Amino acid sequence: MEIRVNICGRHYHRAEKLPRVITVAEGSSLDQLLQKLQDQLGDSPLPKTALVILSGRHLGTLVAHRSAELRPDDELTILIPMAGG
Amino acid sequence: MEPRSQHPGDELSDPVSLPPEAWQRYARQIGPGVLSREAQRRLSRATVLITRAGGMGGPTALALAAAGVGRIVLAHGGLLQLPDLNRQILGSEAGLGQPRAAQFAARLRSLNSAVDVVAIDHEPDEAEAHRLAQQADLIISAAPNFAERFRLNFAAVTTGKPLIDAAQWGMQGSLCVLAPGKTACLRCLYPEPPEFEEHFPVLGAISMAIGALAALEAIKILAQVGEPSWGKMWIVDAYRGHTSIVELVRSPDCRACGKSLPAEPTPESDR
Numbered sequence A: 001m002e003i004r005v006n007i008c009g010r011h012y013h014r015a016e017k018l019p020r021v022i023t024v025a026e027g028s029s030l031d032q033l034l035q036k037l038q039d040q041l042g043d044s045p046l047p048k049t050a051l052v053i054l055s056g057r058h059l060g061t062l063v064a065h066r067s068a069e070l071r072p073d074d075e076l077t078i079l080i081p082m083a084g085g
Numbered sequence B: 001m002e003p004r005s006q007h008p009g010d011e012l013s014d015p016v017s018l019p020p021e022a023w024q025r026y027a028r029q030i031g032p033g034v035l036s037r038e039a040q041r042r043l044s045r046a047t048v049l050i051t052r053a054g055g056m057g058g059p060t061a062l063a064l065a066a067a068g069v070g071r072i073v074l075a076h077g078g079l080l081q082l083p084d085l086n087r088q089i090l091g092s093e094a095g096l097g098q099p100r101a102a103q104f105a106a107r108l109r110s111l112n113s114a115v116d117v118v119a120i121d122h123e124p125d126e127a128e129a130h131r132l133a134q135q136a137d138l139i140i141s142a143a144p145n146f147a148e149r150f151r152l153n154f155a156a157v158t159t160g161k162p163l164i165d166a167a168q169w170g171m172q173g174s175l176c177v178l179a180p181g182k183t184a185c186l187r188c189l190y191p192e193p194p195e196f197e198e199h200f201p202v203l204g205a206i207s208m209a210i211g212a213l214a215a216l217e218a219i220k221i222l223a224q225v226g227e228p229s230w231g232k233m234w235i236v237d238a239y240r241g242h243t244s245i246v247e248l249v250r251s252p253d254c255r256a257c258g259k260s261l262p263a264e265p266t267p268e269s270d271r
Ligand SMILES: [Zn+2]
Pocket: B184, B185, B186, B187, B188, B189, B251, B254, B255, B256, B257, B258
């Protein structure tokens, strides 16, 4: 299954070299996808406060989010909190 | 000439009218799919609190003044610096080194003298934020740090006023349209204060885009037209040309709007 991944918000450029699509096995969980994503990011992990959004559903933060089983065509968005000014 | 009402009975439902020149000024925004005359009157009676009025809040204030919001209370401390001018469009080269709030207010008044603009030359503390929120119909939060955002969020929760939270970084931005007690609040999203940096890269074009979207949502809410994006977050990834709309989920354990109300003010440790 191919899951499109968007990393948005603060320091989004650090994820620029990541593939836009991550392949996972059928029936994989959101946490398995997140682990795969973190593995690819290596020594620059995503902040714990980043929002986890699966196909438009807000599931919580990286450190505390609802679990979900991935479906084909799902899209994962990680939003690293931004402020402004 | 005053345009004919799109909504029969508009005149009867509101004894307060606007002067003829106002109908001329707003003629292009009164019509099907935009504002009715009654909606325009609602805008003219509304008060919006904007803090701060820089990259995003400035364009928001400009769009609200142009649209005819009755009163704009803008809070922004400090003196205008040269690096502000890539995005703080209420400022000007002539105003460098001068207090931001006063010149931002003067710019709004020069656009629309019918709008009552109140300038506050500092960022409100908890008590002042609460008082200003009580006097406002809607709050726009466009602050550069989370302590200030949480303070405004808490003021919105305790006064029951709608909150539009605008954020930006680089060529991306986000906008949350929140109805305290009904939708998620900002603290539902961020139980722990996120990291941020005071000086971050940002392009004025994204600030203006997010600021304009904030104004649009505010106008829909205040004028009671269209469908406000209640409980949603727009993420605008202009860097890659991608947008998302997220349905935000309220947290029953939220420290601001959760079951254990009245909630505690933002502790010092969160700042
Ligand atoms: Zn909340």
